Amino acid sequence: MKRFLSFVKKEFLHIFRDVRTLIIIFGIPVAEILIFGFAINTDLKDARIAILDLSKDATTQRLTNKLLSSGYFILEKELQSDNELESVFKEGKVRMVLVYENNFGQKLQKEGKASIQLLLDASEPNTANMLHGYTTGIINDFMMKAYPLNQQNIRIIPSVRMAYNSELKSVFMFVPGIMAIILILVSALMTSVTITREKELGTMEVLLGSPLKPIQIILGKVTPYLLLSLVNVASILGLAYFVFGLPIAGSLVLLIAECTLFIFLSLSLGILISTVSKTMQQAMLISMVGLMMPSILLSGFIFPVENMPDILYYLSFIMPPRWFIEILKSVMIKGVGFSYIWKETLILSLMTLVFIFISIKKFKIRLE
Amino acid sequence: MDNDKSIEIHVRNLVKKFGSFVANNNLSFDVYQGEIFGFLGANGAGKTTAMRILCGLSHPTSGEITVAGFDVYKQKELIKKNIGYMSQKFSLYDDLTIAENMELYGGIYGLSRKQIKVRIGELLEKLQLTDRQSTLIADLPLGWKQKLAFSVAMIHKPRIVFLDEPTGGVDPITRRQFWDLIYEAANQGITLFVTTHYMDEAEYCDRVSIMVDGRIDALDTPGNLKNKYQVQNMNDVFIKVARPDFFSQQYTVSSSHLNNQIN
Ligand SMILES: Nc1ncnc2c1ncn2[C@@H]1O[C@H](COP(=O)(O)OP(=O)(O)OP(=O)(O)O)[C@@H](O)[C@H]1O
Ligand SMILES: [Mg+2]
Numbered sequence: 001m002k003r004f005l006s007f008v009k010k011e012f013l014h015i016f017r018d019v020r021t022l023i024i025i026f027g028i029p030v031a032e033i034l035i036f037g038f039a040i041n042t043d044l045k046d047a048r049i050a051i052l053d054l055s056k057d058a059t060t061q062r063l064t065n066k067l068l069s070s071g072y073f074i075l076e077k078e079l080q081s082d083n084e085l086e087s088v089f090k091e092g093k094v095r096m097v098l099v100y101e102n103n104f105g106q107k108l109q110k111e112g113k114a115s116i117q118l119l120l121d122a123s124e125p126n127t128a129n130m131l132h133g134y135t136t137g138i139i140n141d142f143m144m145k146a147y148p149l150n151q152q153n154i155r156i157i158p159s160v161r162m163a164y165n166s167e168l169k170s171v172f173m174f175v176p177g178i179m180a181i182i183l184i185l186v187s188a189l190m191t192s193v194t195i196t197r198e199k200e201l202g203t204m205e206v207l208l209g210s211p212l213k214p215i216q217i218i219l220g221k222v223t224p225y226l227l228l229s230l231v232n233v234a235s236i237l238g239l240a241y242f243v244f245g246l247p248i249a250g251s252l253v254l255l256i257a258e259c260t261l262f263i264f265l266s267l268s269l270g271i272l273i274s275t276v277s278k279t280m281q282q283a284m285l286i287s288m289v290g291l292m293m294p295s296i297l298l299s300g301f302i303f304p305v306e307n308m309p310d311i312l313y314y315l316s317f318i319m320p321p322r323w324f325i326e327i328l329k330s331v332m333i334k335g336v337g338f339s340y341i342w343k344e345t346l347i348l349s350l351m352t353l354v355f356i357f358i359s360i361k362k363f364k365i366r367l368e
Numbered sequence: 369m370d371n372d373k374s375i376e377i378h379v380r381n382l383v384k385k386f387g388s389f390v391a392n393n394n395l396s397f398d399v400y401q402g403e404i405f406g407f408l409g410a411n412g413a414g415k416t417t418a419m420r421i422l423c424g425l426s427h428p429t430s431g432e433i434t435v436a437g438f439d440v441y442k443q444k445e446l447i448k449k450n451i452g453y454m455s456q457k458f459s460l461y462d463d464l465t466i467a468e469n470m471e472l473y474g475g476i477y478g479l480s481r482k483q484i485k486v487r488i489g490e491l492l493e494k495l496q497l498t499d500r501q502s503t504l505i506a507d508l509p510l511g512w513k514q515k516l517a518f519s520v521a522m523i524h525k526p527r528i529v530f531l532d533e534p535t536g537g538v539d540p541i542t543r544r545q546f547w548d549l550i551y552e553a554a555n556q557g558i559t560l561f562v563t564t565h566y567m568d569e570a571e572y573c574d575r576v577s578i579m580v581d582g583r584i585d586a587l588d589t590p591g592n593l594k595n596k597y598q599v600q601n602m603n604d605v606f607i608k609v610a611r612p613d614f615f616s617q618q619y620t621v622s623s624s625h626l627n628n629q630i631n
């Protein structure tokens with residue numbers, strides 16, 4: 001164990017001494033999240049909305065005034081009936097329609113709850129998401145001030161419907177996608193390069209001649225990258241959550257466990273690549289062209305898999321990130337438990353085992 | 369060789385094939401404790417191949433081989449603990465300091481923190497590099513790197529050290545210093561197994577073997593070999609063993625030269 005630890009320490013020294021490695025490991029994930037996040041994020045101001053007030057009482061009037069005076073919304077149109085809902089969206093004039101139910105004020109007083117429906121045009125998902133957030137915020141604020149004492153008992157229930165894009169795809173798509181790409185970059189590309197580097201330099205020969213077992217050498221090479229990948233998972237989730245308000249609907253433990261599985265998969269891919277490449281350049285090329293590009297293109301990160309031509313669609317089945325992104329979306333956005341993603345998890349686990357198996361075979365042959 | 373010295377490396381009928389290509393063809397030799405054994409041969413003769421087998425890095429196709437008393441088929445781990453290996457390629461990490469490289473290999477060979485400290489002190493003092501221990505390997509001249517690599521290969525006080533062309537590309541003065549280190553190790557009872565392309569270095573060995581196309585064609589002390597082939601230095605021994613046609617060729621060239629001049 002001590003032999004192993006001195007080896008791991010050396011690997012960390014390599015990483016922390018090389019500026020390029022540091023940038024790839026820590027700079028790129030943060031930069032990508034920020035770029036994607038802010039590119040999509042625009043400040044919400046003067047969003048056009050319509051209101052369908054089926055109640056027309058004092059309470060709805062006060063709430064409407066409060067919303068409109070916030071500065072975020074401009075009232076484009078007051079609707080008179082349900083029939084107008086569809087056309088007003090189709091015309092593209094408004095981003096959101098607010099529907100007060102019948103006898104809104106009365107219900108609130110008597111039953112302690114009343115509902116508002118928020119209809120959002122989610123073809124620009126990020127805007128829709130922000131509108132939703134701002135509106136509920138203002139409604140909550142309104143309730144606090146109007147009924148400061150018995151908040152628990154009196155509630156306005158906003159029900160939300162996203163039109164056109166019920167899952168709010170692209171906003172949340174970029175986080176799982178980036179997660180997958182970053183983990184492949186750090187765990188697969190970087191490990192394949194660092195292992196090949198030892199081969200190219202000739203130090204691998206000396207390591208193999210030492211009492212370290214081959215398995216210890218490989219584990220020693222990948223352990224630091226496993227730890228750094230976990231740091232990346234934490235920083236990506238942290239940024240997404242705190243800076244961009246991405247909700248994590250499902251279990252955080254499950255999420256991290258799935259990420260760890262994918263890290264193992266990427267590490268085993270990295271090891272596999274290193275067993276087939278002789279030089280660092282070769283390892284880099286295989287990782288980039290053979291792994292990163294198909295991962296980006298075929299995983300559903302950029303192009304939805306459902307819209308692909310048949311052959312690419314079936315090809316996407318063998319891309320590990322496709323399953324991983326599926327898992328992330330399910331856990332983060334839909335908030336489902338393990339019973340809904342066991343199939344994808346099984347696929348990733350099997351892939352990992354296959355890669356490890358082939359790597360061991362290749363490594364043995366090389367030693368002959 | 370003195371009979372009171374024990375055998376450290378025992379090789380009988382070592383064969384190594386890559387597919388149908390025979391890289392080591394029936395090698396047999398013994399190396400004694402404390403001996404400096406020169407393992408000569410032209411490029412591609414099969415030196416590195418044989419050395420890797422002796423170090424437990426590769427399996428022989430057949431043959432009976434023990435190193436430090438351990439069997440290369442079954443006791444690779446024990447062999448590895450008892451030998452040091454300086455490969456043909458440079459083996460230190462450029463981005464680590466002298467001390468960090470030594471700590472790494474000390475750690476890998478299972479020395480305690482304290483032992484490592486002591487060994488680093490000793491080795492650096494011998495190389496007169498004590499005040500340079502925080503220098504990156506990348507900032508050192510090649511000669512120093514090679515001497516350091518040799519010291520690092522001995523950090524765990526192995527019984528046998530294998531050196532594969534340790535002085536490749538180094539200037540003559542540094543090579544001389546390097547051989548002083550080798551002598552010193554031999555005097556401490558360490559067995560040295562050295563390949564080289566420099567024939568002046570062959571003169572420094574206790575015994576040398578000369579490999580040609582995977583076979584050992586000559587094996588004796590440098591003195592005996594020079595007597596046997598009736599030449600003044602090891603370079604000519606090597607040429608006579610490895611390229612028997614070389615001398616006659618030289619004569620043909622010079623005689624045709626003469627003819628040209630006459631015409
Ligand atoms: N893994 C291998 N597979 C196939 N052939 C190999 C392998 N390793 C070495 N060889 C071949 O075996 C022969 C001997 O190689 P080796 O490296 O042992 O020579 P060498 O004497 O060390 O030469 P040099 O002085 O150039 O280092 C060469 O022809 C080489 O191409
Ligand atoms: Mg060689």
